[in-house]
Amino acid sequence: xxxxxxxxxxxxxxxxxxxxxxxxxxxxxxxxxxxxxxxxxxxxxxxxxxxxxxxxxxxxxxxxxxxxxxxxxxxxxxxxxxxxxxxxxxxxxxxxxxxxxxxxxxxxxxxxxxxxxxxxxxxxxxxxxx
Amino acid sequence: xxxxxxxxxxxxxxxxxxxxxxxxxxxxxxxxxxxxxxxxxxxxxxxxxxxxxxxxxxxxxxxxxxxxxxxxxxxxxxxxxxxxxxxxxxxxxxxxxxxxxxxxxxxxxxxxxxxxxxxxxxxxxxxxxxxxxxxxxxxxxxxxxxxxxxxxxxxxxxxxxxxxxxxxxxxxxxxxxxxxxxxxxxxxxxxxxxxxxxxxxxxxxxxxxxxxxxxxxxxxxxxxxxxxxxxxxxxxxxxxxxxxxxxxxxxxxxxxxxxxxxxxxxxxxxxxxxxxxxxxxxxxxxxxxxxxxxxxxxxxxxxxxxxxxxxxxxxxxxxxxxxxxxxxxxxxxxxxxxxxxxxxxxxxxxxxxxxxxxxxxxxxxxxxxx
Numbered sequence: 001x002x003x004x005x006x007x008x009x010x011x012x013x014x015x016x017x018x019x020x021x022x023x024x025x026x027x028x029x030x031x032x033x034x035x036x037x038x039x040x041x042x043x044x045x046x047x048x049x050x051x052x053x054x055x056x057x058x059x060x061x062x063x064x065x066x067x068x069x070x071x072x073x074x075x076x077x078x079x080x081x082x083x084x085x086x087x088x089x090x091x092x093x094x095x096x097x098x099x100x101x102x103x104x105x106x107x108x109x110x111x112x113x114x115x116x117x118x119x120x121x122x123x124x125x126x127x128x129x130x
Numbered sequence: 131x132x133x134x135x136x137x138x139x140x141x142x143x144x145x146x147x148x149x150x151x152x153x154x155x156x157x158x159x160x161x162x163x164x165x166x167x168x169x170x171x172x173x174x175x176x177x178x179x180x181x182x183x184x185x186x187x188x189x190x191x192x193x194x195x196x197x198x199x200x201x202x203x204x205x206x207x208x209x210x211x212x213x214x215x216x217x218x219x220x221x222x223x224x225x226x227x228x229x230x231x232x233x234x235x236x237x238x239x240x241x242x243x244x245x246x247x248x249x250x251x252x253x254x255x256x257x258x259x260x261x262x263x264x265x266x267x268x269x270x271x272x273x274x275x276x277x278x279x280x281x282x283x284x285x286x287x288x289x290x291x292x293x294x295x296x297x298x299x300x301x302x303x304x305x306x307x308x309x310x311x312x313x314x315x316x317x318x319x320x321x322x323x324x325x326x327x328x329x330x331x332x333x334x335x336x337x338x339x340x341x342x343x344x345x346x347x348x349x350x351x352x353x354x355x356x357x358x359x360x361x362x363x364x365x366x367x368x369x370x371x372x373x374x375x376x377x378x379x380x381x382x383x384x385x386x387x388x389x390x391x392x393x394x395x396x397x398x399x400x401x402x403x404x405x406x407x408x409x410x411x412x413x414x415x416x417x418x419x420x421x422x423x424x425x426x427x428x429x430x431x432x433x434x435x436x437x438x439x440x441x442x443x444x445x446x447x448x449x450x451x452x453x454x455x456x457x458x459x460x461x462x463x464x465x466x467x468x469x470x471x472x473x474x475x476x477x478x479x480x481x482x483x484x485x486x487x488x489x490x491x492x493x494x495x496x497x498x499x500x
Contacts, residue, residue, distance in 0.1 A: 057200065070201040
């Protein structure tokens with residue numbers, strides 16, 4: 001998989017870093033590498049929460065009106081709690097990015113098929129021929 | 131005799147292992163203690179904690195990998211804290227951390243192994259990957275005291291008849307398509323039976339009220355069996371029943387209408403008769419007198435009863451555990467993993483990748499020499 005995740009100490013995330021306790025803030029980052037693209041992800045400066053936009057129950061379950069008993073707990077204000085919240089933001093970013101990539105790939109595949117059909121059949125669909 | 135104590139910590143006369151299980155919809159974490167020396171009737175393993183939380187999907191729905199993995203991810207820390215608190219231990223007390231390496235559903239397995247890797251690094255404790263099926267077998271042997279049984283492993287994802295031979299648990303017969311628990315669960319969905327506590331239990335309760343047996347296909351193929359056709363057949367009967375379609379199979383001998391309870395009863399009788407048949411054949415083949423039933427479906431009382439009847443005729447004995455150990459749990463992973471650890475088996479971090487396909491007979495059972 002072309003995903004590299006690493007935990008780095010914060011270098012540039014505002015004054016809060018300097019005001020934090022003895023343990024430095026932990027900022028998770030991710031890098032996506034593929035033959036045609038390299039992209040870095042950084043959670044940014046927030047606000048962050050453990051309730052992600054892409055990490056909820058699936059639509060099938062949500063549509064059934066099920067009560068979500070499996071929500072993650074809220075992040076505490078400890079260093080590790082803040083890391084959890086930042087990770088959720090990062091995961092949202094990665095999920096959105098990868099989903100868009102998949103959609104793009106599917107659309108390109110469809111375009112290629114269409115091109116092949118037009119070249120081979122000269123744009124004439126056999127079903128349309130009376 | 132095998133020396134199980136080559137890797138004991140100095141100044142200790144026992145071992146402690148934590149096991150994490152999450153190959154399907156149960157998240158289980160257990161802690162086991164082994165005394166030094168061979169495990170015997172007088173020197174037994176001790177369960178220090180065995181905590182479980184189950185992902186329950188809405189009625190009529192199965193558990194999807196994504197939602198199941200989400201459940202495991204969001205509960206694993208809470209369940210872990212509970213398991214440690216009940217055992218009265220801290221992480222660094224442990225000799226090893228055992229995790230289910232397969233078989234199972236990919237996303238839930240992955241969610242749990244990440245937790246295992248994390249705590250192993252936090253506490254500087256070695257990891258041991260465990261085959262889920264071997265976990266069931268070893269825990270069943272330890273709890274029941276069965277020495278060398280033919281094992282019937284029946285759950286939502288697996289249906290196998292197994293016997294030990296030369297350091298491997300050999301598969302003598304198995305399903306050719308879906309597992310028995312999957313067959314029952316899917317029929318429960320057809321009937322819209324709730325998934326709480328689990329569909330098989332609810333089918334069992336309905337079956338107890340069934341009176342009329344509806345003949346279903348009986349599909350034993352040598353030592354193997356097939357259940358997808360039976361499911362399709364009974365699903366179609368249920369469809370006719372709910373739609374009010376005429377079907378002569380839905381009229382009982384006394385002229386009354388067949389009920390959903392009758393269908394549950396008939397499905398259980400048919401499937402369990404098939405299981406009993408292949409188990410009996412395996413017993414005859416390997417000349418063993420003991421049968422051990424493990425896996426979630428093993429907690430079904432009717433299956434235990436039918437198996438006991440067959441085994442009694444052969445002057446043998448049948449062993450089964452209650453739902454604490456039958457249904458997926460963390461303690462069985464801890465137990466089987468600790469046996470492997472005591473023989474020097476550990477997994478480096480790079481070797482902790484989980485696999486959805488990990489067959490029972492792939493495991494080298496070097497903690498047995500019989």
